[in-house]
Each structure stands twice: as C-alpha cells, then as structure tokens.
Amino acid sequence: MTRARWNERFLATTRGRIVALLRAGSRTVNELAAALELTDNAVRAHLAALERDGLVEQEGVRRGIGKPAHVFRLTGEADSLFPHAYAFLARELVRELRERVGQEELASALRALGLRAGQGAGIRGAAAADRLGGTLALLESLGAEVDAVQEGARARLQGQSCPLSELVAEEPRTCGFLEGFLEGAIGAPVHQTCQHGPRPRCRFEVRTGAPAE
Numbered sequence: 001m002t003r004a005r006w007n008e009r010f011l012a013t014t015r016g017r018i019v020a021l022l023r024a025g026s027r028t029v030n031e032l033a034a035a036l037e038l039t040d041n042a043v044r045a046h047l048a049a050l051e052r053d054g055l056v057e058q059e060g061v062r063r064g065i066g067k068p069a070h071v072f073r074l075t076g077e078a079d080s081l082f083p084h085a086y087a088f089l090a091r092e093l094v095r096e097l098r099e100r101v102g103q104e105e106l107a108s109a110l111r112a113l114g115l116r117a118g119q120g121a122g123i124r125g126a127a128a129a130d131r132l133g134g135t136l137a138l139l140e141s142l143g144a145e146v147d148a149v150q151e152g153a154r155a156r157l158q159g160q161s162c163p164l165s166e167l168v169a170e171e172p173r174t175c176g177f178l179e180g181f182l183e184g185a186i187g188a189p190v191h192q193t194c195q196h197g198p199r200p201r202c203r204f205e206v207r208t209g210a211p212a213e
Contacts, residue, residue, distance in 0.1 A: 032047075115181070135182060135185040144202065182204055192205075
C-alpha cells in the first residue's frame, strides 16, 4: 500500500477525523467530542494514542467556567499526513524539462540536477562510507526506507519503496535525479538498477571503497 493510500485510510478513521479537526485549529476534549458525537472518555483514549504516535500534543489550558480544559493541537509531524502540492509541482517540472531537453537528454539532465543537490546537502564525513550513513539518514527523513549492504568495495542500497514513486511510475528517468543526488552527497560513483513500474523500488550500487578493518 502506498503512503498516500495509507494516509487516506487513516484520515477516514476516528483518529484521522480528530487529526483533521485539529488541523483547522486547536480544540478541547469537549469540543472534539461534540464534533464527533463521541464521549469525552473515547476522545481522550484516541488523543492518548495520537500523542504516543507523535501526531498530537497539549497546547495549554483554557480557563473558563468550571474546570480548566486542556487544549490539543497537531505536531509538525502530523502535517505529512495531508496532501501537498509538491508532487504536482515536481511532475510539471519534469514534464517541462522533458519538453526542453528531449527524451534522450532527460535522464542526464535530471542526474545533473541531483548531483548538484547532493553536493549542496552538506553531508559530512572523511570517507565515502562515512558520508553514506548521513545520506541514508537524510533519505529516511524524506520518506525513503533504504537498507545498505556492504559487499567488498561496494555498498548495495535496497529500498522497499521510492521517495519519488509518483514521479518514477510516470517517468522512470526520474531515478536519474536520485542517482545523481547519492553520488553528489556521498562523493563516490553510483549506479542505479531501480525496479520501475507502478510500485517502484530503489536499487543503487555505491563504490565506497574497501570497508575499514
């Protein structure tokens, strides 16, 4: 299941509806219960679970008639559950680039863009193997789940998904951007053998040099 599809299903649940309500503004337990037609205790149970998941946090206390009421809001992490215009913009940019440079030059143009982005990512490390770790952490923050397996002087990067899956499914040459990005960030030759199709998966080989003894 893609992340976008999972998000859609989550937002259709009771907890997802709570997240959607909090996106419009901070609310108390009573306000959420009234909007969802649930008991206060049921809402508190859902809020506790959302707090554990890092999606909701207490903002403060609202004082008025009666007992003070705790006010809840979304965390920054919860923003990733909602659709963004980024994918739409990126898709249009790839289409425009393809029209400008042509089909044959698209992959190399995307790779050049990725190389520049990778070089500017600020990944630190004296050796390629050191920079590989920082690069993988950066990819994880962008939504990629990639494992690295060292095989002699090479590291094989294998992902169960692709952070650019929507773009790659439409235009496989988009993998050239990630190939260039990895090479620029790690500072070592990278070759991609990604799995394309409706469910793309990342596959890259990085020449990191022999691992330290």
